[in-house]
Amino acid sequence: MEIFFGVLAILLLAVILLALFEFRVRQPDVLALYESNGKIGLREGLFYPRHFSLLLKRAPQPIQLNIDAVAAGNLGVVVKLVGSVAPALDNLDALIRIGGWNRDAVARAAEQASIRLEGMVKEYAQQSEIQALSSKGLADYLETQSAGFKERFGLELISLAVHSLDPADSEIAEALRQQEEARLLEQTEKLNNQARVAAAKSKYQADEEIAEMEHALNLKKSALKKDLLEQENALAQKRIEDELTRDRLRLAFEKEELDILKNNPELLILTPQAARLAEASQGLKNARTVISLSPQDFANTELGELFQKMLQKAVEKKKS
Numbered sequence: 001m002e003i004f005f006g007v008l009a010i011l012l013l014a015v016i017l018l019a020l021f022e023f024r025v026r027q028p029d030v031l032a033l034y035e036s037n038g039k040i041g042l043r044e045g046l047f048y049p050r051h052f053s054l055l056l057k058r059a060p061q062p063i064q065l066n067i068d069a070v071a072a073g074n075l076g077v078v079v080k081l082v083g084s085v086a087p088a089l090d091n092l093d094a095l096i097r098i099g100g101w102n103r104d105a106v107a108r109a110a111e112q113a114s115i116r117l118e119g120m121v122k123e124y125a126q127q128s129e130i131q132a133l134s135s136k137g138l139a140d141y142l143e144t145q146s147a148g149f150k151e152r153f154g155l156e157l158i159s160l161a162v163h164s165l166d167p168a169d170s171e172i173a174e175a176l177r178q179q180e181e182a183r184l185l186e187q188t189e190k191l192n193n194q195a196r197v198a199a200a201k202s203k204y205q206a207d208e209e210i211a212e213m214e215h216a217l218n219l220k221k222s223a224l225k226k227d228l229l230e231q232e233n234a235l236a237q238k239r240i241e242d243e244l245t246r247d248r249l250r251l252a253f254e255k256e257e258l259d260i261l262k263n264n265p266e267l268l269i270l271t272p273q274a275a276r277l278a279e280a281s282q283g284l285k286n287a288r289t290v291i292s293l294s295p296q297d298f299a300n301t302e303l304g305e306l307f308q309k310m311l312q313k314a315v316e317k318k319k320s
Contacts, residue, residue, distance in 0.1 A: 023047045031056040031087060033096070040092040054101055060084035060158045061110045067118050068168065069125035071133060076168030079121050079138070083160035085110050088150045095154025109153045116153075117160075120145050131176060135162040 024047065026032050032043035033054040043053060065081040087095055087106055098112050099105025124141045125133065139162045149157050167173040 024050045029058045031058055031089075033092060035101075040096050042089065042092065054096075054105075055103060056087055056106055058087065060086045061106050063110060063114055063117070063160075065114055065118060065121075067121045069122045071125045071130040072128060073130065075130045075172060077125055077130060077133060077165060078168050079125070079165050080163035081117060081121070081142075081160065082163050084158040085113060085149075085153075085155040086158050088154050088156040091150050091154040093154070094151060098153050106155070109155050113149055113153045113155055113157075116149075117142065117146070130167060130172065131179065133165055135165050138162050138165060 026043070026046060033056065034041050034043055034052060061084060063081065063083045063085060065079075067079040067081065069077050069079055071077050085106075095105055095109055099108035102108070120142055121138065124138055128137075139160070142160055142162075146157050146160065149155050167176060
């Protein structure tokens with residue numbers, strides 16, 4: 001029994017030592033691959049058997065390419081590309097097929113992808129004139145054509161940019177530079193002219209709007225002035241009518257007063273003129289008021305006739 005437990009303990013110790021020797025802890029930036037039934041799988045656990053697994057770095061693999069291409073007309077251009085690729089987790093079979101069961105599988109696949117990128121750059125350059133080539137156009141073309149890298153190389157294109165695209169001949173480069181400078185100057189002049197035209201149009205529209213507003217304001221002022229004149233004319237007309245009414249009333253009153261004096265001549269003594277005459281006579285001491293009236297003063301006057309009638313009546317009363 002002791003021998004059995006001793007053997008069991010030795011076997012258990014051997015298993016523990018073998019596990020410690022075989023299994024390793026997987027780092028977060030490492031992919032642990034395994035092969036089963038001809039298919040490549042990914043170990044997701046924390047531990048992995050090192051002799052039955054392939055470790056690949058998950059970090060992106062940089063790409064730097066200096067490509068000599070030929071544009072239409074057999075003019076050489078130099079293109080510099082920079083970018084990075086990383087393993088495509090859903091296409092690991094293609095990655096192992098291109099890069100092999102090796103720790104450098106990503107780098108080998110990146111070399112194959114770089115060769116394909118170089119061919120794509122040359123294809124793009126041959127399709128266009130040298131003055132029509134542009135970094136943006138090449139970048140868009142590569143982005144469209146590189147969509148199948150994941151299925152073909154097992155790589156995911158993280159970034160790709162055209163660092164430079166220059167003619168190989170310095171004289172052609174200088175000519176293109178001058179041509180581009182002239183184009184920019186022409187474009188700048190067009191933009192300046194457009195800005196001046198826009199400013200002139202804006203000023204014209206502003207002046208037109210101001211003129212329309214001033215015209216409308218003048219019309220409004222004229223209408224208000226017209227209304228004011230009409231109101232003033234109405235007030236003046238009303239004032240004249242009131243004055244005429246008062247004059248008519250005054251004339252009617254005076255007519256009535258004359259009629260009363262005509263019918264009653266003795267009331268002349270009570271008139272204000274007679275009262276003032278008596279008051280003036282009282283101001284002279286021992287003076288008598290003598291009124292001398294010639295027949296010519298009373299001739300053909302209503303007042304003379306009234307005085308004559310009054311004297312006649314007074315004489316008649318005296319005689320009676």
